[in-house]
Amino acid sequence: MKRLVGFTILETLISLIIMCGLLTIGTFYLKDYQADIILENTVKETMTALEQGSRVSLLNDEETNITYFAKSSRVVISSDHFKRNIDIDKSIRIKNLSQFEISRKGTIRPRTLYFTNGKKDKKVRIQMTWGKMLYED
Numbered sequence: 001m002k003r004l005v006g007f008t009i010l011e012t013l014i015s016l017i018i019m020c021g022l023l024t025i026g027t028f029y030l031k032d033y034q035a036d037i038i039l040e041n042t043v044k045e046t047m048t049a050l051e052q053g054s055r056v057s058l059l060n061d062e063e064t065n066i067t068y069f070a071k072s073s074r075v076v077i078s079s080d081h082f083k084r085n086i087d088i089d090k091s092i093r094i095k096n097l098s099q100f101e102i103s104r105k106g107t108i109r110p111r112t113l114y115f116t117n118g119k120k121d122k123k124v125r126i127q128m129t130w131g132k133m134l135y136e137d
Contacts, residue, residue, distance in 0.1 A: 058106030
């Protein structure tokens with residue numbers, strides 16, 4: 001009689017445990033990566049909205065106000081003829097965005113904004129000069 005060759009139940013169980021462990025580790029890294037992408041996209045979207053607000057101020061010759069509402073996770077950019085709401089992820093917090101104004105000439109005084117998702121922080125220094133937003137990470 002021929003003897004069947006194959007994996008024992010113990011070998012199969014050990015392989016299954018190793019695979020589950022690897023998948024669990026991958027899931028944790030994926031969540032961290034996703035949180036980093038959300039933070040980066042929030043920074044880019046906020047900077048783009050500030051540039052747009054600056055252009056609107058310059059074109060309409062009016063001041064633009066930027067207000068950040070932490071409880072509702074919303075940034076509101078508004079002037080007499082313009083309003084834009086930016087809904088951001090609930091896990092993101094922005095510091096130093098309160099009482100932020102863009103002058104009639106579209107300029108922004110130098111300011112550092114701090115974005116955080118609880119695990120990672122992003123510091124952005126902004127200034128509007130010569131019609132172009134200058135910012136650095």
